Amino acid sequence: MPAPAVDLAIVGAGHVARALGRLFHASGTCEVRGVLARSAASAQAGVDFIGAGLACATYDELPVAQLYLLAVTDDQIVPACAALAASRPLAGAVVVHCSGALASGALEAARQAGAHVASAHPIRSFADPAAVAASFAGTFCGIEGDAGALAVVVPALEAIGARPVAIDPAAKTVYHAAAVFASNYLVTVLDAALRAYVAAGIPEDVARELARPLAQESLDNVFRLGAAPALSGPVARGDFVTVHRQQEAVAGWDADTGALYAALVPPTAALAARKRS
Structure with a gap:
């Protein structure tokens, strides 16, 4: 019944x-x-x-x-x-x-x-x-x-x-922040990528098509392999000369986006260290 x-x-x-x-x-x-x-x-x-x-x-x-x-x-x-x-x-x-x-x-x-x-x-x-x-x-x-x-x-x-x-009710705010990272802030980072492509002279509709496979493959790899194994790029390679050059160039183009780039370097470096361990 x-x-x-x-x-x-x-x-x-x-x-x-x-x-x-x-x-x-x-x-x-x-x-x-x-x-x-x-x-x-x-x-x-x-x-x-x-x-x-x-x-x-x-x-x-x-x-x-x-x-x-x-x-x-x-x-x-x-x-x-x-x-x-x-x-x-x-x-x-x-x-x-x-x-x-x-x-x-x-x-x-x-x-x-x-x-x-x-x-x-x-x-x-x-x-x-x-x-x-x-x-x-x-x-x-x-x-x-x-x-x-x-x-x-x-x-x-x-x-x-x-x-x-x-x-855990004591971690409810952190739990909710996880959704913000996975959804809202992901959109913010992708917006920075699209604006940077446009700043490099690429039409916005083409920029979306350039970013799509990079973003989609990265997402697929994160959910298939985990975040650390999915990480690639200059920080993962330890190429901090390139990272510094990019940071300066982005800051020169747009100060707020340059600050976002700079803020992402330390946690990405920590993720790269987890990948190597």
Whole structure:
């Protein structure tokens, strides 16, 4: 016999709330009872996307549930949790937030009210919630929190195809920084490469084609071999005469990009040392 559906109430009606709400509802794991947003129109739009629940504009309107999902911005998690705890008894309930940067300790108001708390961070871009909901299977989710909360959250995530990965709550900010390095700062470094090609007289569309095989092969090698074995280039060879010449040339072209180049030399040299060891 399948486990009975868990009553779910969602605070937030943005992309994450909509995608996860639709997934939980469609899987039959959760019965979405209500969606709370800052406006009735936003809440109704969330309910329409999810396909279930009551649109709510106040905490008093939000139905009582076994599981509360706080899918709000990081700066709203603490006040949202406090408002939820003030609006109803939470003893025995589960409260979970979706932030990648904050640990479950941000839900202290709910914990003090007797709830079990956790964080569950899907490692995806939610720019298109419909596309995420259609292709969520296999998505990794960083999880941490109380055992009582994880006993509910982990099966619910697995039912929608997620791959939960336990993380250390004390290192939650470093965990989130890992995603920034792997995604945001990677784009910044590639932008520097493209601008440097353009500065050398190469049209931007051609520059992208020049950079593509280098970047793609490097990524493939990192994930196939590991970072140290994938490293190549002048620092890996110990050719610091070339490195110094490039650094001066880049700084002369653009001071900020030159500073970025200089900042990358020491960690790249350390990586090269690991490669040789």
